[in-house]
């Protein structure tokens with residue numbers, strides 16, 4: 001009986017750890033950055049949001065910033081280095097906003 005209790009406890013502990021760990025690693029962060037959330041909405045969403053337009057391989061997801069964080073170097077390259085995105089171009093002010101955020105570690109909020 002004691003052995004059973006111990007193994008049940010062990011099982012519960014391992015299950016709990018697995019749940020906590022998978023939540024931590026898989027839950028995407030909400031994108032609430034006051035400057036950059038509207039920035040992406042204004043300049044990218046019209047073509048890159050789901051179903052809007054089949055624009056290359058990058059999909060903007062308005063519910064969280066996972067697709068931004070995962071492709072940040074690619075986005076930096078298109079927006080800041082090559083200045084190919086958005087196709088209409090950006091003013092220096094809008095480019096500076098992006099650069100400042102990128103240099104600060106592109107925070108989600």
Ligand code: HEC
Pocket residue numbers: 040043044045046047048054055056057058071074075078079085086087
């Ligand atoms: C007017 C529509 C339009 C807007 C607005 C736009 N894009 Fe794009 N984007 C495209 C198209 C079309 C492609 C694919 C063709 C190409 O690579 O030129 C593309 C490609 C890309 C790619 C490369 C994907 C690949 O397959 O290599 C990235 C990254 C990207 N866009 C990021 C952005 C970001 C960030 C913004 C906002 C600052 C933005 N785009 C705004 C139309 C748009």
